[in-house]
Amino acid sequence: MSSTQGPYLYDDGPAPLHTGTPRRANGLLLWIFGGTAAFAVLMVVLTLVLKGTGEEQAQEVTGVFLAALAQDDTETAHQLLCQDERIRLSPEEVAGAYLGEGAGDVGTTREVDGERRVTVEWSDGATSELAVIGEDGPRICGVTQAR
Template sequence: MSTEGPFLYDDDPQPLHAGPGRPRRGLLLALGAGTAAVAVGAVVLLPMVTGSTQEQVTEVADVFARALAAEDAQTAWGLLCEDEQARLRADQVAGDYLRPGTPSVGDPVEGDLDGQRAEVVPVAWDDGGSVTTVQLVVIAQGGAKVCGIA
């Protein structure tokens, strides 16, 4: 290779860096503030999306009771807490929880299950005028879960 002769560019190569870098404090502060704003927004908006604790408890009790009435043992078993799932198989859930008739769920009240905060939800089973009411105990365990009858 020859170092003589006409070259396309006679200038020396340009330096790799044009100059000292600029500080990016403003960008870092904006990213930090944006992250904090998103976190606070998520905490504020989450109850609006998932519903209040009472709404979640009522919904779980309603789905559980309707699954039992529809003979959907897998869905009902999936809504049980870990202790109840360990105690019962899916085909045994109806034996402990199902009552004759059509279920209707009432308003939950705060309760207690072995020192753990729980919600007690009344479920009335109407069988053509004969009404049987049970109190489902619902706890927070990876979401609201049915954990027995009070």
Template sequence: MSGPYLYDEGPEALHTGKPRTRNGFIVAMLGGTAAVAVAAVVALPLVKGSAEDQAREVVGVYLAALEAGDTETAGELLCEAERDRAEEQGVEAGERALGYAPLGTGEVAGVQPGELDGQDAQEVRVRWADGDGSAETTVTVVLEDGPRVCGSTPAG
């Protein structure tokens, strides 16, 4: 190719050097993503609390709602199966929730792991103080869109 050039040397190729690889950047991005994922997994129980803490808290709120006569809140804390049973019986979920509570004031006495219909659950012992003495009930808590109360049996 001939012709007038701006510079005397002639046209040069635009990319004359050896191409650089960007493997370090890609490896750093993958490593950073993995580190964030591990940190999220480790931090989640710290933020939400353990299954035992969540069960203790939901039963505490449930008992406080029952004691205050707030059947709407207590009914919302029931699991789907209990809400369905209430619907079958033709009662509101809050009225169904009242069936869990003997007369008196309830207090969480302990929590242990359990199982309900093949699903992991927490069994929360509730001690009821009434005028004559105290009775105990075991309330089952399952993880269903958050911890939910899903059954109650007298402790034996």
């Protein structure tokens, strides 16, 4: 690369590229970091709005599970089970292990040891609790027998 040498349009040589005092760009950094933080908060809020809380998801998956069993759709019900339960039960065994007498209505949800317990009230008055865990989405993973 060759250095620039004469003749110049003006006698004083080329002008320096940066003539002023350098400015600090703190405003730009604040906007970038603030925007990132605001975006993260927005994503969390949108996730809760679109997918619902853990309690709502547990009740939803329980309702779908019971509806599938009520329509004898054991394949769908089997897919809603956690991995351990899918290994333990075949699709044909799911109804016998999880259904009570008559139709089941989804009741309240409570959290126990990191899993959600959804109360199911059967038409004969008995209740069961289905355990719902987070395993690639909410999954049914156990039942306490009707009381």
